[in-house]
Amino acid sequence: MSHIKPINQVAVIGTGVIGASWAALFLAKGLDVVATDVAPNAEASLRRFVEAAWPALERLGLTPGASPLRLVFTPDLAEAVKDTDFVQENGPERFEFKQDLYRQLDLMLPPDVIIASSSSGLPMSQIQSGAASHPERCVIGHPFNPPHLMPLVEIVGGTKTSEDTVKQADHFYTTIGKRTVRINKELPGHVANRLQAALAREVYYLVAENVLSARDVDTALTYGPGLRWGIMGNMMLNHLGGGPGGIEHFLQQFAGPMTASWKSLGSPQLTPDVQKRLIDSVHAEVGSRTIEELEAERDELLLGLLELRAKAASLG
Incomplete structure (x- = not known):
């Protein structure tokens, strides 16, 4: 440089x-x-x-x-x-x-x-x-x-x-x-937004198909993989998911079932009817809380996680 x-x-x-x-x-x-x-x-x-x-x-x-x-x-x-x-x-x-x-x-x-x-x-x-x-x-x-x-x-x-x-x-x-x-390559939406888009597509599909509500899909994310994603990314979690054998064993064990499951993932069309179903389900989850109250809740939890990560980094 x-x-x-x-x-x-x-x-x-x-x-x-x-x-x-x-x-x-x-x-x-x-x-x-x-x-x-x-x-x-x-x-x-x-x-x-x-x-x-x-x-x-x-x-x-x-x-x-x-x-x-x-x-x-x-x-x-x-x-x-x-x-x-x-x-x-x-x-x-x-x-x-x-x-x-x-x-x-x-x-x-x-x-x-x-x-x-x-x-x-x-x-x-x-x-x-x-x-x-x-x-x-x-x-x-x-x-x-x-x-x-x-x-x-x-x-x-x-x-x-x-x-x-x-x-x-x-x-x-x-x-x-x-x-x-x-x-290293120019792509529409760069990377982080593309990752969000891939997840959002399946979330909208699940809610639109009445597999579960907006409240339950958000619970599934935030109390399931979302907690882990706040600590480590997908690739590192896959490495841990392979146990002592690491990423090599993970791919040997799960590559087949994982790629097979991709075929069942949804591609929802956000028609007016689908959008109304999504909107109604979100408002049922929101209840009486205002945007300002939700933003404050988000930021407080985010600050706590950032502080925890900073503390872990200082100890490492």
């Missing part, structure tokens, strides 16, 4: 749900953040988000010098990126918009400033076509929502992204506590 460039100031372009969450995390890691968005009331919404997220970030541990006061907002793109060391772009998932944005950024920024996109839907090979002079510094840095809590970042280069850019981005995200995965 070439010389690692220090990152002290980050420009956050787009301050919707993802951009605001990124901004809160960067602030918690002791960085200066200059955010920009042309939406009405964007600054007020961003500052409210950071204020609401700060107690959770304090609980997870702030970097010395971290402060919400290090947040600057400007609606002017050129002003936002004037002195930045790194750009985290969170604009709309529209190719024409991103191509024009990257054209502007390519002209405004020194060639060594990385432009990382949070995009989950557009490949970097298309996005970076707007950056005619320096497409090599453009890369996908796709977070898992919400970025200020969820550690995962998927790093995907486009056809013109340099290996040094990938390594520099990986180093930056890792130094602020993220867990990165390098994706």
